[in-house]
Amino acid sequence: MASKKFLLGIFGDEDILLEGVPAIREKGVKIYDIFTPFPIHGLDEVMGLRESKLHTAGFIYGITGTTLAFGFMTWANTFDWNVNFGGKPFWAVPGYIPITFELTVLLASAGMVATFMYLCRLAPGIEKHIFDLRQTDDKMVVAIEIDEHTDVSSVTSILKANGAEEVNEKTFDDWYRYKIM
Amino acid sequence: MGHHHQEFDLNEKYTFSPKLKQLSLILIVVGLVAFAAGAFMSKDNSTRIIADLLQNTVFFTLICLISVFFIAFNYMANAGWSVLIKRIPEAISQMVPIMASILGVLMLYIVFAKRSDIFMWLDISVIKNAETRELLEAKSGFLNVPFFLVRIAAYVLVWSLCAVTLRKYSLEEEKMPAGSLKYWRKSTYLGGFFLVFFAVTISTSTWDWLMSIDTKWYSTMYGWYVFVSALVSGISMIMLVIQYLRSQGHLKNITDEHVHDLGKFMFAFSIFWTYLWYSQYMLIWYSNNPEETIYFRQRMDHYKVLFFINLILNFVSPLLILMTRGNKRKAKVVVFVAAVIILGHWIDFYQMVMPGTIGNNWTIGLMEIGLPLFYIGLIINRTFTQLEKAPLVPKNHPYLNESLNHHV
Numbered sequence: 001m002a003s004k005k006f007l008l009g010i011f012g013d014e015d016i017l018l019e020g021v022p023a024i025r026e027k028g029v030k031i032y033d034i035f036t037p038f039p040i041h042g043l044d045e046v047m048g049l050r051e052s053k054l055h056t057a058g059f060i061y062g063i064t065g066t067t068l069a070f071g072f073m074t075w076a077n078t079f080d081w082n083v084n085f086g087g088k089p090f091w092a093v094p095g096y097i098p099i100t101f102e103l104t105v106l107l108a109s110a111g112m113v114a115t116f117m118y119l120c121r122l123a124p125g126i127e128k129h130i131f132d133l134r135q136t137d138d139k140m141v142v143a144i145e146i147d148e149h150t151d152v153s154s155v156t157s158i159l160k161a162n163g164a165e166e167v168n169e170k171t172f173d174d175w176y177r178y179k180i181m
Numbered sequence: 182m183g184h185h186h187q188e189f190d191l192n193e194k195y196t197f198s199p200k201l202k203q204l205s206l207i208l209i210v211v212g213l214v215a216f217a218a219g220a221f222m223s224k225d226n227s228t229r230i231i232a233d234l235l236q237n238t239v240f241f242t243l244i245c246l247i248s249v250f251f252i253a254f255n256y257m258a259n260a261g262w263s264v265l266i267k268r269i270p271e272a273i274s275q276m277v278p279i280m281a282s283i284l285g286v287l288m289l290y291i292v293f294a295k296r297s298d299i300f301m302w303l304d305i306s307v308i309k310n311a312e313t314r315e316l317l318e319a320k321s322g323f324l325n326v327p328f329f330l331v332r333i334a335a336y337v338l339v340w341s342l343c344a345v346t347l348r349k350y351s352l353e354e355e356k357m358p359a360g361s362l363k364y365w366r367k368s369t370y371l372g373g374f375f376l377v378f379f380a381v382t383i384s385t386s387t388w389d390w391l392m393s394i395d396t397k398w399y400s401t402m403y404g405w406y407v408f409v410s411a412l413v414s415g416i417s418m419i420m421l422v423i424q425y426l427r428s429q430g431h432l433k434n435i436t437d438e439h440v441h442d443l444g445k446f447m448f449a450f451s452i453f454w455t456y457l458w459y460s461q462y463m464l465i466w467y468s469n470n471p472e473e474t475i476y477f478r479q480r481m482d483h484y485k486v487l488f489f490i491n492l493i494l495n496f497v498s499p500l501l502i503l504m505t506r507g508n509k510r511k512a513k514v515v516v517f518v519a520a521v522i523i524l525g526h527w528i529d530f531y532q533m534v535m536p537g538t539i540g541n542n543w544t545i546g547l548m549e550i551g552l553p554l555f556y557i558g559l560i561i562n563r564t565f566t567q568l569e570k571a572p573l574v575p576k577n578h579p580y581l582n583e584s585l586n587h588h589v
Contacts, residue, residue, distance in 0.1 A: 041588040042588055051506070055506070086469070094462065094463050094466045094467070095467070097459065
């Protein structure tokens with residue numbers, strides 16, 4: 001039973017949040033994550049998040065689709081079973097392109113969705129960690145993980161000084177358990 | 182992004198740098214001399230001279246016209262991000278009246294000199310083959326001289342008027358009190374009208390000037406395909422001007438975010454061009470009718486190098502180079518790709534015009550290099566002279582703030 005404790009700074013305005021986050025990070029406070037009810041442009045930058053690697057995965061899935069489709073049709077039509085379609089050559093590249101394209105798109109998109117869901121632990125029925133119910137309504141929640149070295153009172157005052165409306169603590173008793181309904 | 186304390190310089194002015202002006206004049210003179218020399222050397226082959234003029238004039242007219250299209254679709258789409266770069270297509274669009282006039286004169290010459298070596302339909306009476314004659318007579322409801330002239334006049338006049346008027350509205354807007362929507366509304370209405378007119382005429386004009394060269398052949402994809410060819414080159418040209426200005430320390434309000442969006446256009450429309458190119462190719466390859474396949478047969482046999490370079494420059498290179506987010510934001514990379522795209526589509530246009538006019542023996546000589554240099558010099562000169570005339574930021578545009586705070 002691994003429990004995790006978090007300090008939550010609740011913000012009510014995205015502009016205050018965007019200015020507060022760099023100031024909080026400058027003080028040496030490590031932000032675990034920020035939860036917002038709507039996308040905030042530029043938040044990833046001020047949080048110092050690295051660029052997502054999801055599109056690299058997408059590229060690899062896409063190339064796999066290209067190779068699979070093109071390779072299979074080449075093998076089937078030229079080596080395994082020659083069929084004369086309307087006098088076209090057996091290796092009729094222009095005719096392969098639509099299918100190659102479709103399979104590239106299919107594998108890239110389906111693969112990216114699956115990877116995204118895996119990385120974010122998203123699937124129907126998986127219980128998520130809810131830090132504060134208002135994070136889906138009108139508040140932005142800055143979560144800071146508390147361990148034995150964290151000076152809770154100083155982090156609290158840093159959060160308050162940089163625009164947090166309130167600061168709460170939240171404990172998850174069994175962090176690593178994903179309850180499936 | 183929350184740039185709430187950042188100060189924006191909204192009164193930025195541009196002055197045409199003497200060095201660039203000199204370069205543009207050199208390009209004009211060198212281009213003209215090279216063209217004249219090339220034309221003199223091949224004076225026995227006047228088809229080549231007219232075909233060269235036709236290819237370059239149509240190409241550069243269309244890519245300047247894309248600037249008008251760019252302004253119009255941004256008004257119609259209520260786009261905010263593009264406000265800060267609006268002055269650049271505006272300046273380029275002022276080239277449309279000049280280019281369209283040159284094109285008009287060229288077409289008048291071709292028609293009245295009965296250059297059936299360029300447009301076979303101009304003189305049906307000399308055609309001996311009865312079948313061909315019958316085919317051309319069937320098409321003569323559209324491809325006849327009076328209607329052709331009416332169409333040319335309509336394109337030249339309406340395109341030029343729209344370009345000039347959109348620019349005029351934009352300059353009038355400068356003088357209005359802040360918050361006035363009068364010229365923004367007018368521009369939106371005019372943009373809407375232009376889009377409708379453009380949607381029809383971009384197809385019909387390419388049939389007239391390019392597809393009718395191979396009079397016996399036709400393709401329903403052709404108008405779209407040429408349009409996108411021009412579109413992607415036109416956007417690349419806007420990108421080149423922006424990057425030049427940025428490298429000279431201008432356009433400080435334009436960030437990587439705006440460049441990124443233009444880069445996406447270059448990327449996406451390159452793919453779209455390939456889609457159309459391929460759709461046209463595949464349908465003809467698949468149905469395998471001799472009267473249709475002849476178009477590609479000729480190009481693949483006698484223009485083989487260009488045929489494949491075309492696909493590499495216009496599809497493979499933007500696809501691979503502009504695929505990543507980082508590359509779309511790097512000035513050097515997008516400038517390189519923009520130049521490649523313009524060169525690539527110039528080659529594409531070369532292949533549309535030449536096989537049907539000069540035939541299978543083609544060479545790139547002084548003439549073919551000189552004329553594009555001349556037009557590029559002319560475009561640079563006109564564009565940057567126009568840029569001088571107005572502040573670089575349209576400060577009364579209602580969406581200015583959105584563009585200033587643009588974030589992808």
